[in-house]
Amino acid sequence: MTNRFDECMRMMRRRDPQAREDGFWTLRPHAAEHLDELIAAFRTEEDHGLRCWLLELIGDARSPEALPILVEHLDHEDESFASWAATGLQKLDTKEARTALYRHRANNAHN
Template identity: 50%
Template sequence: MSRRRFDQAMHRMRENDLRVREDAFDFLREHADAYVDELIAEFEAERDDHDLRCWLLELIAEARSPKALELFRGQLRSVDDSLRFWAVRGLEMLGDRNADQALDEARGDGWIA
């Protein structure tokens, strides 16, 4: 997948028109595994648009990439329930020993149920 297509999709995800945003999200969901590094970078850079941050974390979860382990682990301690939800979901979707350990630690520390 080209970086140009990713950049176009990210631009569209910032549009005011919800339908345009949803179409861009759908495109990225289909190709999340190819863009996992870019999605992680966008998530880490985004500070202002809460909905976009949630969508990005959902897309990263869809990628099912071990590259996202530390990002998910960090979001388990988020005060934002939506981000914590997608972090848990992302770790569940990874389904490996490291992801399970992160979930167990977060449960033990009382961050998730």
């Protein structure tokens, strides 16, 4: 049996926009089950759009294990990564996530 994650990643890499969307939406409800794989794929992926999707899926996992990568990208120079990291921290909604968001907003209010 084909691994769901691998199949969805294959779909998300296709040239066909509908296949790409289908891969994303198939994986989304299972993001928490594949968090480690999502983080590993995010760290090695070179395609910007796919990296954004992967970071979005990492946030969708709503797992405390996602906290470090989300915090790491909260101040990223690429606004897309920073935005998905902030969204993921809001979804996580733990004390640590809220603290990271508070600090980020406080630091950026002074810049």
